[in-house]
Amino acid sequence: MQTAIAKPRPKIDNVNRGFWDNARAQKFSVQKCAACADVHFPGSPVCPRCLSENQSWVEISGRGTLLSWARFHRAYWVSFRADLPYLVCLVGLEEGPLLVSNLVGVESEDIIIGADVDAVFEKVDDELTLPKFRISG
Ligand SMILES: [Zn+2]
DSSP states (O other): OOOOOOOOOOOOOTTTHHHHHHHHTTOOEEEEETTTOOEESSOOSSOTTTOOSOEEEEEOOOEEEEEEEEEEOSOSSGGGGGGOSEEEEEEEETTSOEEEEEEOSOOGGGOOTTOEEEEEEEEOSSSOEEEEEEEOO
16 A cells, blocks of 8 residues: 655744735635835735734735746656646736745646736635636636
């Protein structure tokens, strides 16, 4: 009998815990600085713009623009082999930050750079929900 190998999990710490708590509640959030109103992702112990430590995770639209994408045919982690091929995307959020995620629910031949995308949430288990993106509409 073969033992299943778990996928790597995000390391949840005091900086990013708000993001993962919100994701579990199906809310997409970015870190916002109370001092200068900068919004950024990923989270940082201090604001990358003004170095304030006074920050919080705020829910945003989860909408963005597809800036780039790639179709992965090789499993860099053995635990992802069953998912091949899968799509990885670069999203420019409406609120400004960029992030890398998975693009789901679409075939490669239907993908257009610049398409509107929005966040969807994939529950892994009771502790972890992963935000991913789909083409809007
Ligand atoms: Zn700031």
